[in-house]
Amino acid sequence: MIFGLDGVEIGLLIVFLCLFGGILSGFPVAFAIGGAAVISFGIIAALDSGGLLIHQAIDKSSAEFGALMGQGIKADTVSVFRYPELPRIEVPVFANGWEVALDRNVSFIVNRINERVLAGQSIETLLAVLMFVLMGITLERSKIANDLLTTMARVFGPLPGGLAVSVVVVGAFLAASTGIVGATVVTMGLLSLPTMLRNGYSPELSTGVIAASGTLGQIIPPSI
Structure with a gap:
């Protein structure tokens, strides 16, 4: 011993x-x-x-x-x-x-x-992950996501980091509506990461904001 x-x-x-x-x-x-x-x-x-x-x-x-x-x-x-x-x-x-x-x-x-x-393979809820990733790709390729985030950044323009604030708001509501954090983070990455990088945000800050926005959805009802 x-x-x-x-x-x-x-x-x-x-x-x-x-x-x-x-x-x-x-x-x-x-x-x-x-x-x-x-x-x-x-x-x-x-x-x-x-x-x-x-x-x-x-x-x-x-x-x-x-x-x-x-x-x-x-x-x-x-x-x-x-x-x-x-x-x-x-x-x-x-x-x-x-x-x-x-x-x-x-x-x-x-x-x-x-x-x-x-x-x-038999859990239908997991289909939401594929559908939301597909939605993110569609919005990103159609440039709708870029226009959406740019418009929201103007709304939060007076605040420091207005684009980052808009990403957190959109990501939090998206995560709350889906209930699946992984799908939200991937979708917001497709939607907002290129726009944030084009606006001069660092990769570290951009990915951190996106990850935080998806995680917030866990505490906002009616998240599953």
Whole structure:
């Protein structure tokens, strides 16, 4: 044992530190979370293989545990938190080895991905994403979006960054009406990004305003 902590507790600390460090590393969150999972599992597997991670499990062969079973208590409800007085034994964190745990988790992830892919094909709501992206392309190619944003920029002209303010307003209402932030951000990107760049806005400010406008739709009813 390390610092007198249970092996599971040490594993949780390793996962937390890897995740915290991954998020602060500056990588995109999706890559940071996935990388933190791989790195933390590798560290835990190495410590477990070296015999450094020991889990204090309940001794199911003890008389005390048998007495609980005799009272009609289900075995899956017995834990060290509910019954801290039960005798314990030291076992590895991965009872059958980290290779078996890795195989089981990879199989679970692959099955879940297959289920999500097959289920996503039958969700009619997701058709709104394609339709709104198509709408954004149509408005951008027909120059209607450019005229719309230019007109709104004149309305907000007295304000600093009038075009950016108009993008936030249009994007927020569009996100609230669709309820799908991804579709709104893509659509507003097609609509407003070329216009903002032509008006001298920096790429960083333009993309940040567009992303913020789509996110605002989550808190405006009747967003789904």
